Amino acid sequence: MAVHAHPDDESSKAAATLAKYAAEGHEVLVVTLTGGERGDILNPAMDRPGILENLPEVRRGEMAAAAEALGVQHMWLGFVDSGLPEGDPLPPLPDGCFALVPLEEATEPLVKAVREFKPHVIITYDENGGYPHPDHIKCHEVSVEAFEKAGDPEAFPDAGAPWTPLKLYYTHGFIRDRIYRFSEELEKAGMENPFREWLAKWKREQGDMMARVTTQVEASEYFQQRDDALRAHATQIDPNGFFFAVPLEWQQRLWPTEEFELAQTRVQTAIPENDLFAGIEEQ
Numbered sequence: 001m002a003v004h005a006h007p008d009d010e011s012s013k014a015a016a017t018l019a020k021y022a023a024e025g026h027e028v029l030v031v032t033l034t035g036g037e038r039g040d041i042l043n044p045a046m047d048r049p050g051i052l053e054n055l056p057e058v059r060r061g062e063m064a065a066a067a068e069a070l071g072v073q074h075m076w077l078g079f080v081d082s083g084l085p086e087g088d089p090l091p092p093l094p095d096g097c098f099a100l101v102p103l104e105e106a107t108e109p110l111v112k113a114v115r116e117f118k119p120h121v122i123i124t125y126d127e128n129g130g131y132p133h134p135d136h137i138k139c140h141e142v143s144v145e146a147f148e149k150a151g152d153p154e155a156f157p158d159a160g161a162p163w164t165p166l167k168l169y170y171t172h173g174f175i176r177d178r179i180y181r182f183s184e185e186l187e188k189a190g191m192e193n194p195f196r197e198w199l200a201k202w203k204r205e206q207g208d209m210m211a212r213v214t215t216q217v218e219a220s221e222y223f224q225q226r227d228d229a230l231r232a233h234a235t236q237i238d239p240n241g242f243f244f245a246v247p248l249e250w251q252q253r254l255w256p257t258e259e260f261e262l263a264q265t266r267v268q269t270a271i272p273e274n275d276l277f278a279g280i281e282e283q
């Protein structure tokens with residue numbers, strides 16, 4: 001089970017791993033907490049009449065196409081996108097948005113989903129949300145809470161029979177070394193390099209995310225499916241943007257894995273791992 005804040009996050013974070021496990025016969029479910037109602041249109045080609053006015057509906061269609069591209073199941077939890085507050089001072093969060101829902105209330109439907117789907121592994125974001133969007137941080141909080149409480153018969157008694165998931169992972173996409181290798185290769189080839197500026201202002205503390213990685217899953221065979229899923233989110237993902245700056249074959253050669261941090265485990269496993277299910281079958 002991969003828990004995500006908005007439709008498109010499942011395609012931009014560890015998507016190839018989901019496609020891989022689904023292809024190998026695992027049951028894979030993406031849970032999307034909000035409807036992405038406050039997303040901007042980030043693809044100039046989609047900035048046309050009828051799209052922004054109907055964004056929630058448009059994004060539902062995009063999400064269904066992305067899930068199909070990845071070969072995974074999908075479930076909406078129905079919370080309302082908080083939007084990314086911008087400005088100085090930051091504006092208050094909008095009434096009723098996901099980030100303002102009290103933790104217990106926000107966690108219950110996820111606990112219910114965990115008890116129904118019975119995942120062995122749950123994937124979410126780290127405590128910083130991967131990037132500081134209030135819905136991403138809240139996604140982390142409810143995922144950790146659900147991982148801890150789903151198996152507790154005293155907790156959320158109205159949300160189904162207890163089920164204890166075994167491993168909790170955080171995805172880590174912003175690996176400096178990965179971006180650096182891509183950047184170098186683009187420079188060598190004399191191609192446009194959208195990462196140059198990004199790397200130049202990369203903060204020190206963001207630089208060592210690799211130090212938190214415990215698990216690298218080789219998923220290069222599924223990068224094409226990941227890209228198809230990304231493109232399905234046509235309002236959110238610019239097909240000429242940085243996601244597609246590096247040719248697929250280069251990515252497969254230079255960085256064929258996706259990165260995870262094993263945050264909690266109830267089975268024995270040896271670090272580093274190359275499989276999210278390591279230790280589970282043994283048990």
Ligand SMILES: [Zn+2]
Pocket residue numbers: 005006009133136
């Ligand atoms: Zn998001």
